[in-house]
Amino acid sequence: MADDLIARIRLIRSSSIGPVTYRQLLARFGSAAAALDAIPDLARRGGGKAPTLWAQGAAVREAERVEQLGARYLVLGQGLYPPLLAQLDDAPPLIVAKGDLGLLDRPAVALVGARNASAAACRFARGLAHDLGAEGLVVVSGLARGVDAAAHDGAMDSGTVGVVAGGVDVFYPPENEARQRAMFERGLVLAEMPPGKEPRARHFPYRNRIIAGLSLGTVVVEAAPRSGSLITARLAAEAGREVMAVPGSPLDPRARGCNQLIRDGATLVQNAADVVEAVRPNRPRVQSPSEPFETADEGAASDVESLLGPSPVPVDEIIRLSGAPAGAVQMALLELDLAGRLDRHAGNKVSLRQD
Structure with missing residues (x-):
């Protein structure tokens, strides 16, 4: 080995x-x-x-x-690793993959929504996934109940990727076991966690960033406010990907999240053609090379630490205020991180951990 x-x-x-x-x-x-x-x-x-x-x-x-x-493992920085996912600052270093790896070579769209989705939403998601497959798009979702399950079923024949929050061999929810086993043979299942790891609540947002990161855009079919699907949409927007939503009745609380996304600027989606129109112009962004690391002398490290507090602040702001080379600042932050004294937040922000 x-x-x-x-x-x-x-x-x-x-x-x-x-x-x-x-x-x-x-x-x-x-x-x-x-x-x-x-x-x-x-x-x-x-x-x-x-x-x-x-x-x-x-x-x-x-x-x-x-x-x-x-x-098998997909290793960040090596050939089989999905290039769109690698663009994320917090891309998973290792992914366990079982199924058809060829699906990672095709353009993909995420299709997510409520676990307690209405019958109409599930029917719509299934049909939309089928039509997206006919357009040559792979459908990515989270192998959850409701909209996720419907999306996988609709795209099973054309190509679908499921991202699980636990180990690749853990079936959650249990009623999805047959669907997940089918995807081992006819689709692809990805997991950031090691085999045998049962999913916990804290794992699902990490799972959601992979769903968004693999995809040119994310479609939310039905979602209540503060749902996991809206987290996926936010992560997609932060990654510079397209965010799309299916409108619903104002009388249905399960539609409020989608309607709010549209109010906030998400693309309104009614069919597969709307999705294709939104994502086809997109091209993978060219990733700028990382700043080279430099050894942080004691003065630079002290300056960096003095600029940190309990409130998250962008790393770029630390670099600007410290006046030190970017590589030296990154090195000082890395030392604080490994010492257990730094917290990292979304948007490349950091804060000093409070005892």
Whole structure:
């Protein structure tokens, strides 16, 4: 088994190391193995205790389980990884994939909505997914009840990708087991979590960013205010992707989220042609290269820390106010992060963790 893959598994499964920190460590040290060796010293310089590193044996067992399942890893920065998803600052470093990887080479649209969706919404989602497939688009959703399940069913013959919040071998909700098994054979199932991991509430927003990140645009069919589907729509907008919504009756609370999205500027969708018109002009954005990391001297690190507080602030603002090179600021933030003293937020914002 490849040593680099095991090192990558160890790095991302280690406590307090999320996708942003992982990406910065690899940019700074060139390999996961070198990053693992450097973490204790970085944490010491950040004024804290080093995070607990994932054991070699646990990483080997995870990789063996993935192989036993007939799945494989998609590794950020390597060939099979979806290029649109890689554009996200917090793109998952490793994805476990089971099914037809060829679907990742085709343009995709996310189709999401309420778990307790109306019969009319499910019927519409199923028909819309079928029609999008006929237009050559892959339909991405979250293998949940309601609209998600209908979307997968409508696109099963043309191509559909399901993103789960737990392990790729965990069937949640249980009534979706037959659908998920069918997608292993006729579609594709993706998971950021390791095999066997049961989904928790905190995992679903992370799942939602993958759904949005894989897709040229996100269509919300039916959603109440403050629903998970609206989180997916917000993440799509933050990633610069198209946000679309199907209007509903003002008398149905399940339609309020969609109607509000349209009021806020989302594209109104009534059929597949509307979706195609919205996403076809889009092209993947060219990702600018990351700023090279520089060693943060004690003065720069102190300046960066003094600019941080409990309220999230954009990293670009820290760079501007500190006057230090961008790479040095990123290094100082990385040291604070590994020391357990930094919180990272959406929109590339950071704050100092409060004791």
